[in-house]
Amino acid sequence: MEFSIGDKVSLEVPMPYLKTVDAIQMLRPPDLVSLDEVGEIFGIRANGLLEVSFRRGKFLIPSDRINLIEKNNSE
Secondary structure (H helix, E strand, C coil), X not given: CXXXXXXXXXXXXXXXXXXXXXXXXXXXXXXXXXXXXXXXXEEECHHHEEEEEECCEEEEEEHHHEEEEECCXXX
């Protein structure tokens, strides 16, 4: 599935942990983001990693664990 910056997404499956997008990445507990929470993609990295902003932080999420909620139509 193709993702782009600005797309609204949610987690498809629970994560064992969350990795922050900070310069010094940290592992955070998985309960910071629930499955029904909507986040926004603000960056795309190599190997299918997406930078997603959720209510309680910005995390690196593999694209195979993400559901697309709303496509960004600014193109």
